[in-house]
Structures are given as structure tokens and as C-alpha cells.
Amino acid sequence: MRISSCTLVFLVTVLSCSMAGEWDVYEKFYTRMMSTEGDTYSFIVNAIFNGAKHMATDYLLPNHQEFNKCFMDLGKFREAYQKKELWALKMLDASAKFPSGFLKGNLVDLGNFKECINIDNKNLDIVGKNCFVFFETLAKNKPWVSNMVTVESSVCVPASCEAMHLQTILYRSLNSRGLLPYVGYCQTKDSLKPQYATLDIIILTSFSILGAILFIGTSYDILLHILPQDTSEHVPLIENGKDIEERSKLHRSILSFSLLANTADLFKTDTAAKSIKCLYGLRFLSACFIISIHRMILDPQPLSNSFSIELEIRKWYRALQMNAYLFVDLFFVMSGLLISYKYSSSMRGKLKLFYYFIHRYIRLTPPLLVCVMLELISPIFCDGPYCEPFIQRAKQRCLDNAIYTLTYINNFINPSHKCLLHSWYLSADMQMYFLAPILILFLKKWRRSIPFILLSCLAASMLSIFIISYINELDAGYIGKNDFYELDSKLVYEPFYTRAGPWIIGFSLGIILQSFNKEPYRLKKKTVTLGWIVAIICLLVAVFGVYPFVQRGYVHDHISDSLYKAFHRNLFGLGCAWIIYVCYTGQSELLNQILSSSSLQPLGKVSYCLYVIHPFVQMLQYRSVSSSRKYSDLLQGSLVIGDICYSVVFAIILHLTVEAPTLKLENIFLANLRDNSKTKEEERLEMFKSNSDEKGQV
Secondary structure, three states: OOOOOHHHHHHHHOOOOOHHHHHHHHHHHHHHHHOOOOOOOOHHHHHHHHHHHHHHHHHOOHHHHHHHHHHHHHHHHHHHHHOOOHHHHHHHHOOOOOOOOHHHOOOEEOOOHHHHHOOEEOOOOEEEEEEEEEEEEOOOOOOHHHOOOOEEEEEEEEOOOOHHHHHHHHHHHHHHHOEEEEEEEEEEHHHHOOOOOHHHHHHHHHHHHHHHHHHHHHHHHHHHHHOOOOHHHHOOOOOOHHHHHHHHHHHHHHHOOOHHHHHHHHOOOOOOOOOOOHHHHHHHHHHHHHHHHHHHHHOOOOEOOHHHHHHHOOOHHHHHHHOHHHHHHHHHHHHHHHHHHHHOOOOOOOOOHHHHHHHHHHHHHHHHHHHHHHHHHHHHHOOOOOHHHHHHHHHHHHHHHHHHHHOOOOOOOOHHHOOOHHHHHHHHHHHHHHHHHHHHHHHHHOHHHHHHHHHHHHHHHHHHHHHHHHHOOOOOOOOOOHHHHHHHHHHHHOOOOOOHHHHHHHHHHHHHHHHHHHOOOOOOHHHHHHHHHHHHHHHHHHHHOOHHHHOOOOOOOHHHHHHHHHHHHHHHHHHHHHHHHHHHOOOOHHHHHHHOOOOHHHHHHOHHHHHHHHHHHHHHHHOOOOOOEOOOHHHHHHHHHHHHHHHHHHHHHHHHHHHHHHHHHHHHHOHHHHOOOOOHHHHHHHHHHHHHHHHHHO
């Protein structure tokens, strides 16, 4: 989740040098690029023509036959352009020109991708190939572009030219001017055609089978609605108990895949007395903030006004937008809360560890598996210039590392190349869930020691953040270099032990809420007011305390940076915990009514699916990016709202087709593991009753 795109790298690094020296570098860089001589109005095409012309006599030798076709086709391209032939004019038109507004931050020109790859001159056997070219400068005081990809251009050339050919040609042409070109990747129309490998066919077949099962389940449900109901005909008075159980399981299993039944369950309002209903709204709001920050930093679409944005995001009120990562910690708070709230309510009997673990795995994995499968077939949907650098590489990461994602260890094993970048949270949460039985054991046998144990764990987590940040000199804030983000993600952002603080706060809150259930009480108004003041201070410090760390000229002190990194997530967790507490205990009825409203409950139920599916939804938009855009709050807001709306639709589909059926099947087939204290006869009677109730409802 912290992997930054070239857009983010620009946002967080430009203007880090002194303004005078930096702009001097930009002016020199601009002058060198514009001084490229040639016949066309495209500086990159001129550079290729000039380089090819100077190298032709050297490389047209017997031992360099591989270059012949490229040089010959480039010569045909130049001659055809001079004759104003249409295919050559299109090839030039599709190539990048020097972008206007370069000194305002418009450093990317993608040309016209579709125009290029659709060029096909059958007479000369030349088709278009789109290649990306990146530039660095040899100046001593390099601009921000020296850290990652720099000035990005697109050139359209004959398909016979490979990236290494263009690399050599451009280097020969531009090196003397102090420019370092790098040809990243090239694409043709044929390379974009869907390539259905065996794995793709298996995945598409699996989705087809799932669709058929859903059709059967939904049709069966409709049929039960249509047919007259006669329970005596379907459930004989004298029948073997085992037959009743198996018959009921089959009936319920088929109905588990009914879209009608699952939709009805989704929109059913939670009226349970001891349900923490405010969590529905908090889950959805957290997912929305996470979607917004992913749109901000992972969107590959270049921005034409990047310089002004970099200044803008340093303003204090932008911290809420750029610090939206904190809402992941609200997820951790809710996760710890639900575990302790559930298992501290009834401490009789032994904790069934096998069911405890298998339930969690079944709860999380099927929707995650679907998202992995979608990532693997995502190149099928891609038809834009960023297919190779983003979509194809994302698929390769999943081919190499999907097993670590599905076993929830990808935040430790090969974390820089994880399948599904945002899945680190699921791994960290699963790891804390697997360690929670230790706390539950203390809660059961040595309850009085729980406060000390939890405080010790919280202190250990904060101390680990401080030590790691201090030793590795990790700066606080969301502005830094790309290598900083990768190191911070690996050492602090993703490991479960550095993210345990908010989870422990949530675990403690669950115990408090269960105590409230046993002996309800009401805090005095002064106490509630004081609690709100403290909570608001915690939230403000967590969100806006980053302001001084992101200002230009700020001299980072490793102690203060490390202290902020150790405290700010826990302060945010404390503030959120107070909101949950006052909502549940009835001391903020209006807020509780809003967060637990019937309109937010369905959205809260699909929040997990919303979290795991939204990157795929955003990818569907990234796949066709072909030009830069100007950043504005209004446009960014409309993109985020669109992301949320589309993601909600996909999340509902994922919930109805995968998550809900899986949970129902678990209740059917793993009921014995969940509660083995019941006798077999009680279970059969319960199954019989459930079967009759379902028929009665139909």
C-alpha cells in the first residue's frame, strides 16, 4: 500500500533542493532537450533519426544483422515522412513532442498510444510500436527525476526496432548533450491481444462454474417460492434422523447460493440487542478513506501541474487527505474489539482452537482468492499504454507470490513484490488473530493480569517502532524518497508487531464493553465531555501532527520523528475507540444512529469485499490511461466518488456470490466444530427446525 507511483514520487520530492539551484537544473535540462536538431517537430523522433543516421555505417555489418531491419525501417520512416506519406505522418503524430508547461510540472507526454499501434503498412511490412523513454540529467544538482522515472516520453517506431536498439541509438544521439535516455518497455497491437494461457482458462472456467452454481441456487429458491408449500409432504413424520440432517444440509447448501436469499440477508437490518451497530458505518467510512488515498498515490495517470500540487499537499488541511492511511488502524481497532468482545462474553469451556483458526481462514480467504484470480487475468482487460508496467507486472507478482498472500505471510516474505499490494493488512491482522488465544487464555484464567499484559504489549509495540525508526533514520510524514517508502513499509508499516497498538486498544475496548453489558452504567456529563476533549486531541495530533515534518526546510530530528511514528497511530486508535465506546453505551445517541443507520448497515456488511476488490476496480480505469490530466480537488473528488460507487457495486457482487455463500456453508458443515457441547439429537432437532423455518419463510 505504500508503493508510490511516478506521480507520487514527484509529489513528494520536488523542491527538496534549494529553489535557485533546482530551477537552474531544470532550465539546463529544458535547453538540452529543446536543442535537438532535426526535420520533425518531435524532439524524440529527431534524436532517433540522428542517432540512426550516425550509427548506420557502423552497425550494417555481417556480425550485426539483428540491427539491419530496424535501421532499414527507420530509414523508410524518415523517407516516407519527407514525402508526407500518411502512415509516416501518423507515426510522427503518435510520438511525444516536448510537453508544454514543462517548467510547471508537465513532465510526461504519452503521445497517442492507439494511433501508434494501429499503424499497419502492409506494402513495406511496417507496423507501429509504442515505446516509453525516460530521461535523466548529468547535472550535479539533479532534479527530483533522478530518483525514479524522470521525464517520460513516448515514441512510435517500426515494430522491428527493439528496446535495446532504441536505447543504443538514443544514447549515441543524446549523451553528448548531457542527457541519459532509458527505453523502458515497448508494446504493439499484437502484444496487447489477450493471451489465454492454461491458468487463464482455468480461472475463467472456475468463474463459469460458480455462475452455474449461482444460477442453480437462485432457480431452486425461485422454484420453492412458486410451488405450493406442504411441509408434511417434504418432511415425513417417520424418518431416520440422519436422513433429515443430510437432507436439510443439501437443501440449505443449495440455497446458500441463492442470490435472492443472499440479497435479502444483506439488506436485513441488524436488531440484536448487544450488537455493536456503529461498526457498520465506521467500516464503510474507513474503506472510503482508504480508497481515496489509493487513488491519490497509485494512479499512474500523470499530472500536468505537478509542481503546484507538491506545494499544495504541504498545507496543514491536506494532512487529512494524505494521512488517510490512518483509517487502516481503525480496522485494527475493530478487529481486536470483536475478538475480545466475542470470547470474553462466555468464558466457560475450552476455546476450540481448530475451529477458531479455520473459521478465520474461511472467513477471509474466498473473496481474497477471487481478487487474486482477477489480478491474474487482468491483462485480458488491458488495452492502454500502462498495460506492461502496471498490469503485466502485477500479474507476474501474483504468479510468483500468490501463495504468500493466501497464507497471510506476505508482509514478511518478499514484501516488496507481494500479490495485491493492499493485502499486507490481511496478513498482519491474521497474524494478530492467531496470537490472540494467548490473551484469551489470560482473560480466562488470570483476568486480573490482563491490564498489565495489554499495557506491556502496547508498550512493546511502540518501543519497537521507535527503535526501528531511530536506527534506520526513518523520517516522519508522507513526503520522502521512493527508497524511504520501501524501507518504511518493510520495517514499520507492514509487520504485525509494529501495527499491534491499535489492535490492542480495540481488544481492551471489547473487554470494557462486555463489562458494560454485565453492569450497565452511565458516565457523568463532565466525564463524557473530558473524554471527548481527550479523544479529539488524540485524533487531531494523529492526523495534523505530521504538518511540521512535511514542510520545506524542516531539519529532521530522529528522536522526534521516531516518537511521532511510535505514537500517532495509537493516538488515532484511542480517539476511534472512544467514538465506539460512547456510541455503544448510549452516550452519543445521534452519532450512533447515524453510524448504525439501516442505510449504512448493508455497506458495512460488504466493507471487507469493498476493501479487497477496490484496487481491481481502479485498475479497470487505469488500463486505458493515455494522457495526462490537471489535478484539481473537484476532479479528484469526482474520481474518488466514482471509485467508491463502482467499488460498492463490485463489492456487493463479490459478497452475494462468494462471501455470503461461503459463510453459510461454513455454518452448515462446521457447526459441530463450533459447538460440540450439543448432543447429536439436539443438533438434528435444530437442523429439522431450521429446515421447517426455511420452508415456512418460502
